[in-house]
Amino acid sequence: MSHTSPHAEPVVSNAPDANRTTPHYDRFLDCIHCGLCLPSCPTYAELGVEMDSPRGRIYLMRAYADGRIGLTDNFVRHIYQCLDCRACETACPSGVHYGSIVERARAEIEKKRPQTLGERILRNLVFQKLLPASGRLSLAFLPLRLYQGLGVQRLVRAAGLTRLLPQRLRDMESMLPRLPSRSLKNRLKPVLPAKGEKKYRVGLVSGCVMNEMFTHINVATANVLTRNGCEVVIPEKQTCCGALQVHSGERATAEELARKNIETFEQAAVDTVIINAAGCGAQLKEYGELLEDDPQFRDRAAAFSAKVRDISEFLAEIPLDETLGRIDARVAYHDACHLAHGQKVRSQPRALLRKIPGIQLVELEESDWCCGSAGIYNVTHPEMAGRLLDRKVGHIRKADPDIVATGNPGCILQIQNGVGKERRAVEVLHPVELLDRAYSRKDEVGRIK
Ligand code: SF4
Ligand code: SF4
DSSP, X not given: OOOOOOOOSBSOOXXXXXXXXXGGGHHHHTOOOOOTTGGGOHHHHHHOOGGGSHHHHHHHHHHHHTTSSOOBHHHHHHHHHSOOOOHHHHHOTTOOOHHHHXXXXXXXXXXXXXXXXXXXXXXXXXXXXXXXOHHHHHHHHHHHHHHHHTTHHHHHHHTTGGGGSOHHHHHHHHHOOOOOOHHHHHTOOSEEOOSSSOOEEEEEOOOSHXXXXXXXXXXXXXXXXXHTTEEEEXXXXXXXXXXXXXXTTOHHHHHHHHHHHHHHHHHHTOSEEEEOOHHHHHHHHTXXXXXXXXXXXXXXXXXXXXXXXXXXXXXXXXXXXXXXOOOOEEEEEOOOHHHHTSSOOOHHXXXXXXXXXXXXXXXXXXXXXXXXXXXXXXHHOHHHHHHHHHHHHHHHHHHOOSEEEOSOHHHHHHHHHHHTTSSSOOEEEOHHHHHHHHHHHHHHHHHHO
C-alpha cells in the first residue's frame, strides 16, 4: 500500500471529481499560504521539502482539483507521505480543516489510480472483509495467538530465527504485543452494571483491532466507568469506526460503517458514547462531516458525534471518585495526534494523572509531535516512521520516566517498540490503565483493613 515510485508522468488523465463545482472545494480557499504551519509539520521538518509540508500539499491538491496537474506518482507520493497527524490544524490561524482535505484527496486517488490485482485483493481483505467483521478478525488473529500461546514466539526469538525474516516482517514481529486470551475478551458482557448508585448510561466503543490486541485497556475502561456510577453498554452489533479506511481513501466503506454504528448506538439509548482510542475518537466525532452529503443520515450523524467523548474527557466532566491508591512513578505523557490535534483534548488526561497519589508528571519535549505510528503509516512508510520514533525516544530518554502514558493504541505499540531497545525499562500504558491500577491498589488496602 506504499506509493513511492519516483516517476512523475501522469498515470491517469481524467478530470478529478473534487473540482470547483463541489462544496468541498471551498476548504482549499481557507489557506492563505502564510506558512505558519510549516514548523509543526513532522514530514517537513524531516525532509525540508515544500511539497511535504501542509502548505505545499494543499497547493498540490488544489492544482489537481483545478485540473492543472494530473494524478502523477509524485502527487500520490506527497499525499501519502503525510501522516494525517493534523498538527498543521493546531498551528493554522486560518482554520484550515486539513484532515478533511487530505482524506478526500486520498479517496479521489483510490477511485482513479490503477491498482494491481494483489493490491485490490489486499485492500478489500483488510478494509472491507476483516476490520468490520469481528468474527473474521478474531480468526485472523488466531495464528498469532497460537504463535504466542504455544511458546513458538519465545523459541523463535531465543534462537534468533527472526533474523531470517525480511526486514519489514521482522519489524512487525518485534512490535507484536502480548495478545490477550479469549477469556479476557469474553469478560466484556453487553451490559455492565454500575457499582453503587447508577448515575449515567454510557455506550463503550470496543473497537476492532483494539478489542483483539488491547482488551485489557477496554477492561480497565469498563472498570473505571462502572466504579464512577456508569452502567456500561457494549452493543454487540457495533463495528469498526472507519478511521483506517478514511485515512487510506476507502471512504465509501467508512460511510457504511458509520451508518451501522449510528443505528446501533441509537438503539442502545445511551447518554454518552465513550471511546479510549484517539484515532477512533476523532473519526467518531467527525461522522457528521463524513456523512455531510447523505441527507438521510446527516443530522443523525451530527447528533451521534455530539455524544462522543474520549474517556479522559468524560472523566474530567464528572465528579470523579478519588479514592485512588498510590503509584510511585515518574510519568511522561505523550499526546496522541488525534487526541491533541484532532479532538483538542490535552489537559484532561494530564489532570487525571495528577490526581493519582505518587505520580510525578514530567513534560515531554515535542509531546504532541507524531511518534510515527499514524494508523498504518509505520507499515506503509517504515523509514519515515522510524525517524519520528527515534526523535520521540530521544525526548523520552531525556525526560527519564518510569512510565509513558498515552491515549492511543497505535502510539502505545510504536513507543513500546522504541523504548524496548533502551537499557532502562519503561512501561507504556493508557492513562485509564493507571487509573484502574490506582483504584485496585486502594481496594487491596481496603480488603486488608
Ligand atoms: S497532517 Fe501532519 S504530516 Fe500531514 S501536512 Fe499536516 S502536519 Fe504535516
Ligand atoms: S494551512 Fe494554515 S498555517 Fe498553513 S499555510 Fe495555509 S493558512 Fe497558513
